[in-house]
Amino acid sequence: MESLDNQGALRMITLFSGAVKGMAFYPASHPAIRQPLLELDKVLGSALGRAAEVSWGIIDGVMFFEEHLFITPSTAIADLSNRMLEKDIGRVIMSAGLTFDELERFVRLFSAKGSGFELLGAQIMQEGITHIRLVRQGEETFENQPDEDPYDSDDNGDSLATYGQALKAIQSICRDIERGRIPHSAPVIRVVDRMVGITMQDPSTLLGLTMIKDYDNYTFNHCVNVGVLAMALGASLGMDTMSVKSLGIAGQLHDIGKTMIPKLILNKPGKLSSAEFDEMKRHPELGAKIIREMKGLDPHIAQIVLGHHLHFNRSGYPEWAQKLPFNQMIDIVAIADTYDAITTLRVYQHPVNPRAALTEMQKIVGTYLDGALVAAFVEMMGKYPVGTLVRLDTNEVAVVYRPNPLDEEAPTVRILIEGDGTRLSVPIERSLAEQNGVRYANVVAVVDPHLKNINVGKFVVSGNY
Numbered sequence: 001m002e003s004l005d006n007q008g009a010l011r012m013i014t015l016f017s018g019a020v021k022g023m024a025f026y027p028a029s030h031p032a033i034r035q036p037l038l039e040l041d042k043v044l045g046s047a048l049g050r051a052a053e054v055s056w057g058i059i060d061g062v063m064f065f066e067e068h069l070f071i072t073p074s075t076a077i078a079d080l081s082n083r084m085l086e087k088d089i090g091r092v093i094m095s096a097g098l099t100f101d102e103l104e105r106f107v108r109l110f111s112a113k114g115s116g117f118e119l120l121g122a123q124i125m126q127e128g129i130t131h132i133r134l135v136r137q138g139e140e141t142f143e144n145q146p147d148e149d150p151y152d153s154d155d156n157g158d159s160l161a162t163y164g165q166a167l168k169a170i171q172s173i174c175r176d177i178e179r180g181r182i183p184h185s186a187p188v189i190r191v192v193d194r195m196v197g198i199t200m201q202d203p204s205t206l207l208g209l210t211m212i213k214d215y216d217n218y219t220f221n222h223c224v225n226v227g228v229l230a231m232a233l234g235a236s237l238g239m240d241t242m243s244v245k246s247l248g249i250a251g252q253l254h255d256i257g258k259t260m261i262p263k264l265i266l267n268k269p270g271k272l273s274s275a276e277f278d279e280m281k282r283h284p285e286l287g288a289k290i291i292r293e294m295k296g297l298d299p300h301i302a303q304i305v306l307g308h309h310l311h312f313n314r315s316g317y318p319e320w321a322q323k324l325p326f327n328q329m330i331d332i333v334a335i336a337d338t339y340d341a342i343t344t345l346r347v348y349q350h351p352v353n354p355r356a357a358l359t360e361m362q363k364i365v366g367t368y369l370d371g372a373l374v375a376a377f378v379e380m381m382g383k384y385p386v387g388t389l390v391r392l393d394t395n396e397v398a399v400v401y402r403p404n405p406l407d408e409e410a411p412t413v414r415i416l417i418e419g420d421g422t423r424l425s426v427p428i429e430r431s432l433a434e435q436n437g438v439r440y441a442n443v444v445a446v447v448d449p450h451l452k453n454i455n456v457g458k459f460v461v462s463g464n465y
């Protein structure tokens with residue numbers, strides 16, 4: 001799919017949306033439908049000549065086609081997003097061999113109002129459409145893709161395996177809640193026990209892993225990332241092991257209350273109405289309630305989760321909890337939560353690079369965030385946090401791989417693009433620290449990974465490209 005650019009991807013989604021809309025007004029043979037379908041068939045056909053499958057869908061309200069994301073949706077995309085959400089479809093996968101006839105029939109079935117995921121899936125089978133399949137919202141999990149689970153591999157190191165276990169633990173907790181069960185606490189406690197050891201020794205690999213912004217699994221990654229970041233901040237402040245563990249557990253569970261918020265609100269593209277926002281604001285208390293019912297978790301974990309949106313000046317939500325006594329733990333989790341949210345793609349929001357994120361956070365000190373804690377966080381993350389994409393004065397583009405505690409200007413980096421623009425298939429690792437009085441290069445600027453279409457997360461993991 002390399003040759004499909006953003007414009008091409010946008011065109012395909014727009015054509016599909018147009019054909020779906022047209023079905024409401026015209027018979028399938030009408031040019032208003034036939035024209036976009038013919039063009040779509042042609043472009044899809046050539047895309048499927050290069051790849052076995054193409055897929056598109058919606059994750060956290062953001063439409064995507066293959067690796068292309070449409071952060072600011074056009075009317076056509078917003079309309080298609082809403083239809084996908086209504087039908088609870090997360091992804092449509094089209095495979096090589098797709099015929100025009102199948103495409104036309106699929107568009108007709110898809111355009112029918114009121115046909116949800118199950119009905120549509122059954123109709124696709126009935127009509128013998130074999131080259132299109134659907135995946136339900138949020139159902140693409142690591143369990144569904146065992147061969148592609150990068151976290152299971154033994155040789156990827158402790159941090160990576162632990163991060164993967166954490167993802168699975170939070171995933172199964174959310175699944176239990178969805179099924180109306182009280183989740184077990186043991187898996188998350190176990191994983192945090194492992195993370196404490198790593199965090200106390202050298203948190204840089206785990207911190208680097210928080211740069212894996214997998215938008216298929218955004219919610220779970222966010223939970224794990226907030227746990228990792230909160231633990232690292234707690235450890236850097238000299239907190240004891242028990243407190244660091246509490247931060248890890250509370251961080252990982254901070255948003256589990258969202259599991260009980262309707263998906264249409266959670267994934268809504270665009271601004272929430274005030275009634276919807278009121279509903280969303282219930283997630284801290286819903287999460288705290290579940291945690292209180294989970295065996296083996298200290299009650300103060302529930303308190304941290306309850307308070308994670310109260311803000312430093314305690315003007316946040318839940319309003320009824322503003323006057324309750326909370327300790328600094330909620331402000332630590334709030335910092336981790338804010339940092340991960342602004343460095344991650346969200347609906348209508350481009351992710352901010354790590355360094356710019358730290359600057360953004362300094363602007364909301366005193367109101368939303370605790371100034372002393374933000375200062376400690378900035379100090380801990382360093383000038384160029386692991387995962388930052390930088391341009392060197394050799395014109396090479398590299399990702400920061402390891403911080404250098406002795407010289408924050410000279411981290412170890414992995415060079416991804418050579419000075420003449422050639423992309424390297426295997427990155428070259430270089431320390432920017434002086435060696436025999438000479439420096440390999442200096443960082444001159446931070447680069448937006450999206451402009452370069454680079455998923456930095458995968459380059460901060462040892463040997464895993």
Ligand SMILES: [Fe+2]
Pocket residue numbers: 254255283308309
């Ligand atoms: Fe939250």
Ligand SMILES: [Fe+2]
Pocket residue numbers: 222226254255337
């Ligand atoms: Fe959050």
